[in-house]
Amino acid sequence: MGNLKPFITSEDARSQAEFYLQSLGGEIASISTHGDLMGAQNEFKDKVMHMCVLVAGGNAIFMADAIEPFTPGTGISLALELPTETEASEAFAKLAVGGNVKYPIGLQPFGLFFGELTDKFGIHWMITAAPKW
Template sequence: MGTLKPYLISEDARSQAEFYIQSLGGEVVSVLTHEEATGVQNELKDKVMHMCIAVAGENNIFMADAVEPPTQGSGISLSIAYNTEAEAREAFEKLAAGGNVKFPFEFQPFGIFYGELTDKFGVSWMLTSEPQAGQS
């Protein structure tokens, strides 16, 4: 069996990672620059070649600075299912800052809380939570 690990190519991986850590909770697990990895001494030397961040618990997202301009809107969304509505709502509101809300975070007819947005970096997110007992 394999493990799915989202990998985001960014114009500024360090800033984007910090935004996700502030929005979702978490930490930088590791960062490797082009200089550290290959010893290059050119304009790429300080750019992130590989970064791992842990967000919303133990969910890893890998990131790198783009060597060429990245293309946004790839048709992929990252989805996080939270244990409580409050956790999901807080993360949703933070991720939405400077972005575009497609579907507000609300209780849905299909029985869960759901919201969808594109963050200020052009990444699509779907956040969900199950209702608690007596909630709907």
């Protein structure tokens, strides 16, 4: 069984997270930039690549700064964390049927088994599993 979490892409993830914390209570559990996770030394180095915000009694919302143009309000994705690479690969393959793969699933430089796609209904998915070392 996996864990499903909303993932919000934002023009300013830090400010948006602060708004949610003031509105709903909670805390920022973690925050990493493109410089932290990927070693970026360009205009994206200080942008949020991944933030976990715990709100309203511990509900997790993942967030990131947009690095590609997008329309505010459309930056919502579903992040599905599965227990094994096999389960993640199978779910990814099934969701990809009739859809569009943005990043094929595989081990990423930031240490996570990850793939990204838009399903045939236009829903954006990020499928993950922790690698087994």
